Amino acid sequence: MTELSALWMPIIVSAVLVFLASSVIHMASPWHKSDFPRFPNEDKVLDALRPLAIPPGDYFMPRAGGAKELNSPDFIAKLNKGPVVLMTVMPNGPMSMTRSLVLWFIYSLVIAFFAAYVASRALGTSADYLQVFRFVGVTVFLGYSAALWHVSIWYRRAWSLTIKATVDALLYASLMAGAFGWLWPR
Numbered sequence: 001m002t003e004l005s006a007l008w009m010p011i012i013v014s015a016v017l018v019f020l021a022s023s024v025i026h027m028a029s030p031w032h033k034s035d036f037p038r039f040p041n042e043d044k045v046l047d048a049l050r051p052l053a054i055p056p057g058d059y060f061m062p063r064a065g066g067a068k069e070l071n072s073p074d075f076i077a078k079l080n081k082g083p084v085v086l087m088t089v090m091p092n093g094p095m096s097m098t099r100s101l102v103l104w105f106i107y108s109l110v111i112a113f114f115a116a117y118v119a120s121r122a123l124g125t126s127a128d129y130l131q132v133f134r135f136v137g138v139t140v141f142l143g144y145s146a147a148l149w150h151v152s153i154w155y156r157r158a159w160s161l162t163i164k165a166t167v168d169a170l171l172y173a174s175l176m177a178g179a180f181g182w183l184w185p186r
Contacts, residue, residue, distance in 0.1 A: 119139070
C-alpha cells in the first residue's frame with residue numbers, strides 16, 4: 001500500500017497532461033468538428049422557440065405524466081406525430097469557455113485522485129511502471145468513458161459521439177497512467 005499523500009505530484013501532472021491533450025484534440029484537430037451538425041432550418045427553429053422563453057434545463061418531449069399515460073392512445077399519437085425531442089437549453093448570450101475549462105480541469109483532478117486512491121490501495125512503493133499503468137489506466141478509462149454509453153443506449157445520443165469520446169478516454173487514460181507510472185514513489 002502507498003500513502004495517498006505521496007501521490008499529489010502524479011495527480012496534478014496527469015490532470016495537466018489530460019487538460020492539454022483535450023485542448024489540442026478539441027481545438028487543433030478535426031476529430032470533433034462533426035460532432036454536432038448544423039440544425040436544418042436553424043433560424044426558423046430559433047425564431048419559433050424564442051417567444052416561448054424556455055428556461056435553461058434539460059427537456060424531453062413529448063413527456064408522459066406517469067406510467068399509465070405511456071400506453072394511452074393520446075400519448076402514443078403524440079409520439080407517432082413527432083417530433084420526439086431530447087433538448088438542452090442553455091442560458092442566452094455568448095458562451096464563456098472559462099467556466100467549462102475550470103470545471104473540466106477539476107473533473108480531471110477528481111479522476112486522477114480516484115485513480116490514485118485505487119492504485120495506492122493495491123500497490124506498494126515498489127510497484128513497477130506497468131503495474132501502476134494498469135491500475136491507473138483502467139480506473140481512469142472507466143472514469144472518463146463508462147458513463148457516456150448509457151446516454152446513447154437510453155437517450156439515443158449519436159453513437160459516433162460516444163465512440164469518439166471513448167477513444168478520447170483511452171488517450172486520457174494512457175496519459176494519466178503514464179504520468180503515474182513515471183512519478184510513482186519508489
